[in-house]
Amino acid sequence: MADRYLHFTGTAAGRFLTRRTGLPAPAALRRWSAETPALDGPLLHLTAGDSAWPGQLAPVLEATGLKVTDSAERPAGIVLDATGVITAAGLAAVHAALHPVVRSLAGNGRVVVLGTTPSPDDHHQAAAQQALEGFVRSLGKEIGRGSTAQLVRLAPGATPASAGSTLRFLLSPRSAYVSGQVVELTADAPGEDTDEAAPLSGRTALVTGAARGIGEAVASVLARDGAQVICLDVPRMRDELARTADRLGASALPLDITAPDAAERIAAAAPGGLDVLVHNAGITRDRRLVNMAADRWAAVIDVNLESVLRTTDALLESGAVNRGGRIVATASIAGIAGNAGQTNYAAGKAGIIGMVRSLAPRAASAHGVTVNAVAPGFIETRMTAAVPLFIREAGRRMNSLSQGGLPVDVAETVAWFARPGSGAVNGQVVRVCGQSLLGA
Structure with missing residues (x-):
């Protein structure tokens, strides 16, 4: 959804108004x-x-x-x-x-x-x-x-x-x-980028929740950087998933990440092993805690946290993630600062942060794999476009850059984590939030 305020403040009238009133004056990001x-x-x-x-x-x-x-x-x-x-x-x-x-x-x-x-x-x-x-x-x-x-x-x-x-x-x-x-x-930093134009050339990456939104952007940037991408999303998104995969020259894997055999099916889709595993799939079932039914709580924890833990453990233990591999999970600013009406979502995303900090040193030592997380703030997606106007505007402006981010901003951060030369980056949770005033 277009940020009309950002466009307006780039005009002569907008610059005059923001200088006179002290309103946020976001700069167009390059x-x-x-x-x-x-x-x-x-x-x-x-x-x-x-x-x-x-x-x-x-x-x-x-x-x-x-x-x-x-x-x-x-x-x-x-x-x-x-x-x-x-x-x-x-x-x-x-x-x-x-x-x-x-x-x-x-x-x-x-x-x-x-x-x-x-x-x-x-x-x-x-x-x-x-x-x-x-x-x-x-x-x-x-x-x-x-x-x-x-x-x-x-x-x-x-x-x-x-x-x-x-x-x-x-x-x-x-x-x-x-x-x-x-x-x-870290001091131990195996791996280096040998091809700056295509640093992920020859590497296989799997992205969950890849049919649209942030997941689609992540798959696109990894493919741009040379990776052979496997796009995973739930079977009901099969058509959108296929369109994304076809556009990228990738393969599509319709699969519910919460399925008991999800890890086995992922490993079968990448017989040569995975070099990059991106846990992006996630859902929201928002309600204040006093109004939240147990099934809404359980669904969010299962998709956003439990499935990540389960599949990561299985893929590491089976050797399906190659040495020198990269695991990147998606946390959220909500998991750092909390958010009213999202106790389930914030708990799951905070759990991702706990997983990364605990697993990273052990995964590096035992498997030669780094584990990091990206924590998006207000990102312009279909979900945020549906947020009421005043809440949406507050989300956009309450950061140092006074604007929302784009899915590609998250994707570029994931691609940095995924590079062979990023071996020294391990156990990190990097916020892609324009330096949000919440939790920053």
């Missing part, structure tokens, strides 16, 4: 396309104090395809290496580095601050590095003009090379609706 695959401008590389990796970060930044410089009048992106900030006094270097340049950042620009994991053994270092999180989240809410800010933390023993896939994503139009996020990277 998303990835074949014509605009990268940010338009140089990448400013700054350091706050001493770097933990002197000389090692520059080659990683150059691999983004942006012109890296230490001085630019109108940078498209800014990367601040704050890995050497280990005391409260050292935070002054963060201010000194960004204060003079952040105003000059181009519209739809990117700010990425690099830090390290707060130490359990050094409370001064932990305080300084945790301070960066509050700093970045606040900057994301201030920066405006469609720009975003993120914090990337590298674990002890990690090298800048393990951040390559993450930096390419965050410093590109693919991350248009991701802001105010903290991404923690």
Whole structure:
């Protein structure tokens, strides 16, 4: 559904009105396309104090395809290496580095601050590095003009090379609706992207709930990136599922993901094993708890959580997910902040977050597989189009970018998780919500 307010604020009359009244003034977001695959401008590389990796970060930044410089009048992106900030006094270097340049950042620009994991053994270092999180989240809410800010933390023993896939994503139009996020990277990061144009070439991906909406967008982006996609949805969506699969050159698997033999049928559909498993299928059965019948509760928990746990366990145990594989589940901002009338839905989506955080280290150790989750906020879909006008407008505006996201924004985040080079990204829950004011 078209966002008429966003269109209006892009006109001369709209800009005049928002300046005079203080109403939200969203900027049109620049998303990835074949014509605009990268940010338009140089990448400013700054350091706050001493770097933990002197000389090692520059080659990683150059691999983004942006012109890296230490001085630019109108940078498209800014990367601040704050890995050497280990005391409260050292935070002054963060201010000194960004204060003079952040105003000059181009519209739809990117700010990425690099830090390290707060130490359990050094409370001064932990305080300084945790301070960066509050700093970045606040900057994301201030920066405006469609720009975003993120914090990337590298674990002890990690090298800048393990951040390559993450930096390419965050410093590109693919991350248009991701802001105010903290991404923690592990030291062990097997895998690399060998083909930037088709990073998923030769890999098999299965997407549940793929007939339409976010699932269709995810399947489309994975296919664009070279994956052979299997599109799964319930049998009653057979016709729409077939149309999606035909358009993508994919295969269709009509299947109820809650079926007892779902994992076995998925494994049979991918005899060479799965390299990417995307749990996107989900339903809502909204009612306030006092009015919610047990069957409405059970249906949502079964589809949104229980089926994910059941099929993931079975596919991992059977070896149907190949080593180097990626599992991506769909959580929700509702699972982080809660939502009136959605106790069942929020419980299920919060359960996904718990699954990811617990399973990720064990899946990596035992199976060589990463497990992450994407948590969408207000995304423009058929479901949100049916929301009453004033609630819909509130959902759109209550984030730092003052607009709703698109299904492709979720899909681009899933595709980043799915890349071979994203082996250092494990156990992460990344919100695709424009930095929603709820739970942010």
